[in-house]
Amino acid sequence: MSDLFYFLRLHGKRLPWLMAGLGLMLASALAGIGLLALSGWFVTATGLSGLLMAAGVAITLDIYRPGAGIRAFAVGRAVTRYGERLINHEAVLRTLADLRLWVLDSLLLQPSTKLAMLRDGELLNRITTDVSALDQLFLRLLAPTLVAILALLAAFAFIAFWTPLPALLVAGLLLSTTLLCILLLVRYGALPGRNLAHGQSRLRQQLIGLLDNLTELRLFDPAHRQANQILDLGAETARRRLQLGQQTTIADCLLLTASQLAVWLMMLLGLGLYGAGIINGPVLVMLVLAVFSLGEILRPLPVAWQQIGRLIWNAQRLRSLQADPIPQLDTTAATAQCDAAVKLDGVWFRHRTGQPWCLQDVSLRIEPGEHIGIMGPSGSGKSTLFQLLQGDLAPCRGRLHAPFGPRSGTTGRGDPPGIAVLGQRTVLFQGSIADNLQLAAPEADSEALWQVLEEVELAGLIDSMPRGLDSYLGPGGRGLSGGQARRLAMARTLLVPAGLLLLDEPAEGLDRQQGMRILERLAANRREQTIIAIAHDRDRLPPTDRILVLRDGSLMDT
Template sequence: MNDLRHLLALARPWRLRMALGIALSVVVILSNVTLLALSGWFIASMALAGVGALTLEFFTPAAAIRGLAVLRTFARYLERLVTHDATLRLLSVLRVWFYQRLEPLAPARLQGFRDGDVLARLRTDIDSLDNFYLRILAPAIAGMISSIAILCVLFWFSPGVAVIDGVMLLLAGVIVPLVVASRTRASGHAVTGLRASIQAASTDLIRGLGELQVAGAVARQSRHLSLLSQKLIAAQRQQAWIGASGSALSALAGQLGMFCAFILLVSAGHAGAIAGNDIVMLLFAVLASTEAVAALPTAFAALGVTREAARRIFSMAELTPAVVLPSRSATPASFDLTFAAVTMRYAPEQPVVLDSLSFRVAQGQCLALLGPSGAGKTTILNLIQGFWDCDQGDVLIGDTPVRALSDEVLRQSISVVGQKTYLFNASIRDNLRLVAPDADDGTLWQALSQAALAEEVRAFPQGLDTLVGELGARLSGGQARRISIARAFLSHAPIVLLDEPTEGLDAANTEMVLKALKELVKGKTTLLVTHQIQPLILADSRLVLEG
């Protein structure tokens, strides 16, 4: 329940809107109960008036019935409008809030999560939280308020009927929903976990389709995905059956309550303690009062999913970043790079990756980092970017430790060209403007020209508006790499990190990329990580790391 309280705290800015939605729900329930009870009384009174048993003033109850019908319809419309608006506002803010919590965690604290699982939390789990206010909290509170109001009116007419209706509402609106919630807790957790597993398996199948085809494992991955889907359907079917059973039990409780009230009222009517038209009114009121709690069994069947989704979201959001950078800092006076006796390990139980490493790269110089895989080259790049912090020693830009620089200053000071260029499924223009949102087309063309890509982009029918496809699938590896270089030109960052910039490229693309990189690194502090010989022409010096 702590996670749900945390969710309520995030919803505090919309508490008045949410309260208004609950109030409108109460109006809808009470107007419906009153409408049915008054209609029953009016019909019975008309029948009695027809045989001369009583006199009836026709216009007031007829006008009240019409007014209640209009009120119920209008209140229902406003209730749906307000409650859905509050829910959508909460989800939109929650998604942004969650993303803001994820950003400082990347990449260090998110390495233990699969991409599909993170995506499931950001999308599916947050979407599941629409149940909390819309289907659980609002109906439960509105049902409680309405039930109290109904019981008070019934008690004024007949304490016995009020007791019967109270027992019925307690059974249908409290006991049955709690039993349903208890019975669906395990399946709710299973549904949430299986949704995440399906998201992860689908991501693996789509992104790794080429590798799976080469390995002949597409069928096996498809069967795994199918098995997960069958398990999800089974868990959802179990929830649906339990929810439906709860609704049936609640309806049965309502019918039993009406039957008991009928016996009591008929006995009272024979004794002359209550008029016949009032008997019909009270019976209809008892029958209609079940509306106050009718939706709760099905709603509480979704409580397990909602609680597990909230737990998954807040458990990730509450992780502590590996490095907490200050919110503000000054820009370093110079941009030389210094490692001063740096010792680094990724976890206390893991071996040391860097052991008292010291070196310095003067501003405007390029240092090539060489060594076998696992020697710590990528770790050095991660430390410079502030993704990790070292256990001992200092990593400095100029005279300022990296941990003392704000995220904004650090990102503006460093550009990265790696072997994996992430491109969004958008136009070339949009992908370039990630680093320079205000850049005009002339500036973009200049950056493409510096990256030796302008002529190829001009040859595309749509030029800068060309869509690059998912992960840049419509571009060659060399073209994607040169878009990364064009981004680096646009960023004007004084520090450049080159992580295997020519890995996987043919000779022609390697030549074009190296030509562009020669221009990029001029006058900039550069670290080059490579296993190849060709990029070493960029380096002024070399540092060999031992594995």
């Protein structure tokens, strides 16, 4: 629940929009009540006067002011409703933007391992689901509830003006049923709602597992056990959905019965008051019809509150994005020392106590401009070493000194990173080739771009494209082959004005000869930069001054 409140507070800066929307929503609800109540009064008053006039009694009835009132309510309801929807959607869209930026801000503070998970789509899918559930939090859940309660109070005041006791009874009946329904749905709906959301997420995982493993499953699971498991899971989510639907229906039924009973009660009490001469006929009908139209305002509540369990779950899951932010390194201290060498002094690292060490007593000194290669099998700690060097992780023991400025994250403009990284996976962006390259160096002119493209042997290809540097790449850099994309990513890394170049499997996806050619050229052209390259094999490394081997977290000379 506290997570839900957290995101509600995020809505806070849109308060004026939300209040305006709420006000209009209330106005439209009250206009609806007014329309029917005043019409009832008018019809009854005219009916009674008509009878008297037919009997020859001379009376006058002002039909113009009530008539105008009816028309005003009618038009007013339509207009306020239109305005309310516009304002509320404006508010929702602004909230959506806030939420997206919140996601971005939260993620930028997360360690690279978490960001790397974004590439697989599942985390991404989770985030989009959660965001789209929460952006409607106010409009779907809170606003109708507040409007219902305020309208009930207004109706109470109106009826109490004529007759206090029935007002108390009717408004009390409706208000207590409303609150009871909400309470029931929160109390008993939260768990099935969360279970449903959880079941759906498991179903998703299993289905993706199925689609990823169609060949494996065909051979290892010819009896379709996996598929049947998915169908069972689907049936289970359907059962949970139905259970949740049942609760909503019960709440709906309760509320509907209460609102009908309220009309019945108002009529019963009203007839008594009429008999006692406390209210007249038209007022009686007006009060009954006011209660009659209150029912419509309460109708959306059960469906809205049915979502509560799910929303809490969405909020928790989204909030957990902020779970373990990266340690904020004291970069000022690091930059104060003007020693340009990279130094690791007895560095130990593991992710959690109790787990095996990823790095054990690693000591290393790399002089400025030195090129070193590190070989190691998967799981030997290579990527952990890179994350330490980038400041994504802090050593558990020992000292690390990487004098290449702070790794910039969320802070507005972004200082030059000082460290250029080519990750193991190739990541490109939707946009032109120039856009992709200029991410590394916004001020780089086309000459600089062509030069670096030449270096990675892409200039010919891009020159042959009709739009050259402005050729457009789809999401994730679609449009280039694996090897071309790898070389473009490499070109981008080379454009970063950095003192330290970290290359993770740089020749991945390139054919052997071209890979060697490019890496040799790269190393020769960058004598002034420190380069650390890691790879599984020696022949996938650029020529370097030294080659070290990382095995089970320990660093050794070859």
